[in-house]
Amino acid sequence: MQQDFEQALQTAFREYAAFYKSRGFMRRLGYGSRPAIVNVDLAKAWTTKGSAFACDGMEVIIPATQKLIAAGRALGIPIVYTTCAYDIVEGPFADTGLWGKKIPLEHLKAGSPLCEIDERLERREDELLIVKKRASAFQGTDLAGYLTSLGVDTVILTGVTLSSCVRLSCEDGLWAGFRPIVVRECVGDRIAGAVEWNLFDIDAKFGDVEPLDGVLAYLGGLQAGAR
Amino acid sequence: MQQDFEQALQTAFREYAAFYKSRGFMRRLGYGSRPAIVNVDLAKAWTTKGSAFACDGMEVIIPATQKLIAAGRALGIPIVYTTCAYDIVEGPFADTGLWGKKIPLEHLKAGSPLCEIDERLERREDELLIVKKRASAFQGTDLAGYLTSLGVDTVILTGVTLSSCVRLSCEDGLWAGFRPIVVRECVGDRIAGAVEWNLFDIDAKFGDVEPLDGVLAYLGGLQAGAR
Amino acid sequence: MQQDFEQALQTAFREYAAFYKSRGFMRRLGYGSRPAIVNVDLAKAWTTKGSAFACDGMEVIIPATQKLIAAGRALGIPIVYTTCAYDIVEGPFADTGLWGKKIPLEHLKAGSPLCEIDERLERREDELLIVKKRASAFQGTDLAGYLTSLGVDTVILTGVTLSSCVRLSCEDGLWAGFRPIVVRECVGDRIAGAVEWNLFDIDAKFGDVEPLDGVLAYLGGLQAGAR
Amino acid sequence: MQQDFEQALQTAFREYAAFYKSRGFMRRLGYGSRPAIVNVDLAKAWTTKGSAFACDGMEVIIPATQKLIAAGRALGIPIVYTTCAYDIVEGPFADTGLWGKKIPLEHLKAGSPLCEIDERLERREDELLIVKKRASAFQGTDLAGYLTSLGVDTVILTGVTLSSCVRLSCEDGLWAGFRPIVVRECVGDRIAGAVEWNLFDIDAKFGDVEPLDGVLAYLGGLQAGAR
Secondary structure: OOOHHHHHHHHHHHHHHHHHHHHOOOOOOOOOOEEEEEEEEOOHHOOOOOOOOOOOHHHHHHHHHHHHHHHHHHHOOEEEEEEEEOOOOOOOOOOOOHHOOOOOOHEEEEHHHOOOOOOHHOOOOOEEEEEEOOOOOOOOOHHHHHHOOOOOOOOEEEOOOOHHHEEEHHHHHEEEOOEEEEEEEEEEOOOOHHHHHHHHHHHHHHHEEEHHHHHHHHOOOOOOOOO | OOHHHHHHHHHHHHHHHHHHHHHOOOOOOOOOOOOOEEEEHHHEHHHHOOOOOOOOOOHHHHHHHHHHHHHHHHHHHEEEEEEEOOOOOOOOOOOOOHHHHOOOHOOEEEEOOHEEEOOOHHHOOOOOOOEEEOOOOOOOHHHHHHHHOOOOOOOEEEOOOOHHHHHHHHHHHHOOEEEEEEEEEOOOOHHHHHHHHHHHHHHHHHEEEHHHHHHHHHHHHOOOOOO | OOHHHHHHHHHHHHHHHHHHHHHHHHHHHOOOOOOEEEEEEHHHHOOOOOOOOOOOOOHHHHHHHHHHHHHOOOOOOOOOEEEOEEEEOOOOOOOOOHHHOOOOOOOOEOHHHHOOOHHHHHOOOOOOEEEEOOOOOOOOOOOHHHHHHHOOOOEEEEEHHHHHHHHHHHHHHHHOOOEEEEEEEEEOOOHHHHHHHHHHHHHHHHHHEHHHHHHHHHHHHHOOOOO | HHHHHHHHHHHHHHHHHHHHHOOOOOOOOOOOEEEEEEEEOOOOOOOOOOOOOOOOOOOHHHHHHHHHHHHHHHHOOEEEEEOOOEOOOOOOOOOOHHHHHOOOOOHEEOOOHHHHHHHHHHHOOEEEEEEOOOOOOOOOOOHHHHHOOOOOOOEEEEEEHHHHHHHHHHHHHHHOOOOOEEEEEEEOOOHHHHHHHHHHHHHHOEEEEEEEHHHHHHHHHHOOOOO
């Protein structure tokens, strides 16, 4: 993103934010006391250069998410990962469905390495992997019921893309009754603008966008095993 | 089921049916024009003797379902199979969840042969397999959206158990906007009574229970490839 | 229900229960620590004699539910009521939908007194009323998200009919991550058998059926306002 | 929105669109053959100046939507309206829930004129009004099942806000199996940028953004009553 455009966006966001606040929007949800971490689509299709789904910024996103996950593991909170995979990618009965007519889901055939979680996150066996066919981590999956049964009240979100799977996971997490926290350094997209304006929309209406330091401080203040 | 008990149930059902009809229940939904077949949990955990989930009547259910599937393939309609499988079956983060505290889901570990569709149905690669964690084929899955995108208006149901996964798939199929047809010879359960009273409840309120011959005649009347 | 039939059912249930337990079913979910009460369809269509939807046993169900609600109010836990109502009951665009082709939903026109909660329960303004179009309290409504956002982990169910709206609310409550408790004296149906066999199916696989005394003792052991 | 910013955005969108197309995104879903019109939140809270929820552009949106609805009525296709309303807007049991902690839902008390559909649309009695508590027309409602039961395959969307309720209705409509068409002249928001970047995100990944003329031409090509 060129610097001029970036500045123009930031100017617009400042003006819009003032307007939204005057209307009573952009309030803080705040943190609850029983968080979970949900890492959205940090699989190779999105984290690897050259893929149709490849996103920018992995040099920041991956280390930031590693720190977050380490903090979560130290606390013993639920940590979940999502990926997308499709069993039938061609023919009349493809489960890529209508979405596959809009974006190139044919690359995400189940079994492809592209659908695997990025090894740098070192997912553990007792950290749930959700294989989904829609954008949201909560749709067409049992994630909401799973987190509710674990007593979770706060969903800390990382991953890509912000304009699609992360944004929808934030929104659906909110309707599902959880406080969604989107970690600024842990999310990204394919185009720079999409990061900026989706963070703006999210923070205005659907979840709290917070810096990694703040989220780590919050987690550090919770007692391990207190759940 | 002892003969006396069976007769007592049938007597009761006749009386109840007359009562329901006088109240305006037990109407016929009827068939639509664009059917799909959904085979619920005809996987080895349910079709094989000795498993905790084993059901009775496979000597009737499997051949009847084979006939139904053959008719569906001849027409080129969507054919779907479901199974249950869980990735984490022990520890605090098990995805068997609360249901696993009620029934022995720990046997259904993903990767176990028990979770595989019975080979006698000879599932084809372009026939969607839905791996679910709840009872209903429609919950925590994208089945409703898949069938809607294919223009389906009628869901023909087979499988087990009638008192759990088939009944709930029928009910959820109805809310999802499809006409559910439960094929009498293609469904079963672990206890004889559960077949009888769940068929009664379904036919009274949630879907049409029809004999295999009737369903085959309906399918025979549709034009192959007309969809 | 004639006494002979009732005895035959009870004999069958005893045998079936032994079988289920030997297979690892019929476990206890147990209570959580943050309950809510959900009163399903205790509206006049179901509680008033002469309606097409009228259920038996209100002389037991209403007083028992009154006691339960009083205990819940003393604790300050969430109390929810559901009813069914439809805005368009005839013509091609009726929102009674396919279900209305199976059962007589045309009686449940929005605005009809039949859709109002029975006055004997004295619903208060801050006790949520959910107007639904499907059987389950959780489908096509925001009940799961509402209860999750309130930190609820246990759903105590009352109401009618057991074979339809209560059973499905129990099942969907389980998938939504709550421990469903069905209160024996607070539920009913239109036909006696449907009470018996649906209680059996529920207790075997989807929720704990508990006597009112037990539920009141559980609530009595919780601290008011502890939530 | 200042002209410079508008131009900077358009330049960015052109560049981004070229990039997306090179990756295989931004395909056309196209129209199906059985459309419905879903008018999202064209209620007074959003269409009336001075409300906290008021949106810009009603001088274009309302007449354009009137034309669309007239075309839909001439064809006899399903026409649906949504609004938001909450029964309990204060206290611990408010059904404004967590979303009400983020945005000023306390203004949308059920019964308020703000929750009523704008009279200029002259909603008819057999045109379904869906009262929802979440952003999406499809969540916590029975809209997907309703439209599926009517055989709908295409959902034409109008209304506000584009960044919230319209975008989510488009996305959820897609997962529900419908082809979402967002009508350019019939949608708006509170801030100009939100219109532009959400239209971009939608057209890139979730639905087809089409001009009113094109949609009217499509509807004009369908045969009245053909459904």
